[in-house]
Amino acid sequence: MKKYISIDIGGTAIKYGIIGEDATVFSRDETPTRAEQGGPAILQRVIDLTEALLQTTPASGICISTAGMVDPVRGEIFYAAPLIPNYAGTCFKQVLETKFGLPCEVENDVNCAGLAEYRSGAAQGSRSMVMLTIGTGIGGCAVLDGHILHGAGNSACEIGYLRMRGSDFQTLGAASVLSARVAERKGDPAEAWDGRRIFAGAQAGDAVCQEEIDNMVDVLGEGIANLCYVLDPEIVVLGGGIMAQEAYLRGRLETAIRRYLIDSIASHVRLAFAAHRNDAGMLGAFYHFISRHPV
Template sequence: MKEYYVSIDVGGTALKYGIIDEHAQIIKKDSVQTNTAGKGEGILEQIVKITEKEQENFKISGICVSTAGIVDCEKGKILYAGELIPGYTGTEIKKQMEERFQIPCAVENDVNCAGLAEVVSGAAVGRKSVVCLTVGTGIGGCVILDGEVYHGYGNCAGEVGYLYMDGSDFQTLGAGSIMSKKIAGKKNGRPEKWNGIKIFEYAKQGDEDCIRAIEEMTEVLGKGIASICYVLNPQMVVLGGGVMEQKEVLKPLIEKQIQKYLKPILLEKTEIAFAKHGNNAGILGAFYNFKKYYRKEKNKEARAFET
């Protein structure tokens, strides 16, 4: 019998979900606004309703969750979530879902899932050491070594947005949302009216403020990427997130800045790539994480039985 999985990507604004078959094919997908007002319970309720709805049409073999926040993957619990999703810290997604549906559930951080998606079937296939950065409202990061997410001692590896930089930090200076705020200040408008798409459109038309804002963002990104490379020396850096969809504009600018800050001995050994999976990265990565997690669990059980 064919196996199907419900895969859910929890963000601060949207909750995207889909049905994925055993061959990693996305059968259907949709999204709803994240119920941040309901805190952790509200988000859990959304995940429950989505799973119940999809069980009407598919025999669900597993629940795969990608989520914002710092995650304890073994417990499937949110260790920390910032103000973007208030009251989310401490939410036990895995425990609640497994008790409710009696089917396995795996939970992983959203940037880690995006990175896994690129390593398994995207821009970083075949690479042994990969850093994935997502640039949007903030800057998220993950490290993947030999196909496995490196979580660090306290599950906080890859939190590159907080890297100290020029009296501030990486994401405060280089995120896409900062670019919007700068332009809004110049144009006397609200930041939400100056999203990345509009800024790039105006830049292509020759707007000097927008051109300068993009150049300033790419300089910060170049400096931050170079700093990460000095520490980790990855084979590839993959750039994703909404802003990075402007690849044609950003690729030469970012590469120019990386050349400025990264020594040639490292530069010539570091590939820079743009993510391929786009909006599907979270739900695909959640599925890949689920399969990896339960493969390890089966191996543990097999070893325990042998001993």
Template sequence: MTKRYLALDIGGTTTKFAILSDEGEVLMQGERDTEAEKGGPHIVENVKRLIREQDLALDGICISTAGIVDEEKGEIIHAGPQIPNYKGTSWKKIIEEEFSIPCEVENDVNCAGLGEAHFGAAKGRRSVLLLTIGTGIGGCFLQNGEIHHGISHAAMEIGYMQIPGGEFQNLASTSALVRRVASRKKEATEDWNGKKILSALEEGDEICLEEIDCFCNILALGIANLCYAFNPEIFILGGGIMGRSDILLPRIKVHLKEHLIPLIFSHTELDCATMENKAGFLGAFIHFLKKQRERKKA
């Protein structure tokens, strides 16, 4: 009998979800507002409601979520201010006790990395480093399909990485780019976003052209540092702004060549994520299957 899994990708703005077969086929998918500002307990109740709404027996709940996750306990051990009262949320314990369904939990960027490695741009690669660029910057490193978690489950929290000028995420995120453009134009940040900046660049806007080049250079510097540390086979860039890879990828590559020694540059493939909004919940599904196998062997 075919098994059915509910996979969720809980982001700060939107929660994407899907019913998957045991082969990873997407049978149904949708999304809802996370309402993160209402806090962790509210998100938990929304997820419980979503589980109850499914008109079929479920064999597992697979959760991808913002925050630092103890993937063994299935618990949030650190969360930013975007989701109040989220730290300490014991997803695995809550779901399994209430629904008697196995549940596994992993960080959203790690899940995006698993999704791309199993189904997308990094399929078949031995060492993969994924960067997500948005409000902040997140990272994931996989070696032979295994996520590098670090001793405190906080490996690849690279948004906090220090580069000249400050934290990487405060200099090379999409929100940082928007702030710089708006400031130079003496306009409100709410009037700008990544898509508008790229459109203005195509129309010959000098400020947007200069700031995009600055953005690509800072990104390339961070990528170069990570390449020196991890020497991955492929480096994947994700996040909404990378939907315009035709504009951004060539510029990033030019600057990356400036920051890397030829040996490493020539052996590092740089590409963009291809799974878009499916990567998170597909990665959560892959993580679920892996953790369940490990628990049965223990």
């Protein structure tokens, strides 16, 4: 069986491991990204991880999922938020292929997560899906008939920047915003409230937590409805740590989406919650790789 190195580069952690040609995850581990050190340091970290993995497992390719806007043909970052300084211009594909003599493919992390859900997760069997990841910001991905929608400049579905209510989608509806709003209303430092504490408070009857979750849900409902008007997907998949609260959120989100959608569209759009969670980026990077290098 062929095996592949898969590396998922996020703002906080780099997840990495070995995946078989049948999508079995044979090993997984993670290390801090140390994003503040910038793009060159991250590239070196990826080289070091690849060298270490190759010492124990012969591999047939290198699969990369990464934060930032990616040119998937060149395998290069062409835009990144300030969270990772000097990341734009990092060309993983050229550097890794030259150093290791193995094919390498690179794709945006949210696109990878969406592809993983489409191929073997919550959207398996659908023809069209949209995925949102709700975290520090809001990321998006659309998969149509098995293909990621990249757009003319490889920046399709940068949905966090959608203009809404005089602001933008992620400034209004991200999980980080929920935490900041609760902390502000409580008069606490921002770091005192995370999603887990907020949802525990809401379930215990804390009115501030309940109100702020409802505000976030209403923003998400409107944003998702706007995406459905444009793309008309069969299924909308929600990911990100906060979406582990499916039991609390599902009914509220379904109601909010219907509030903003006309019945003829709402009647056939299904809401789902991500199945792959921590493995989504690694799996999606693998699926992207084999779409370019069939097993």
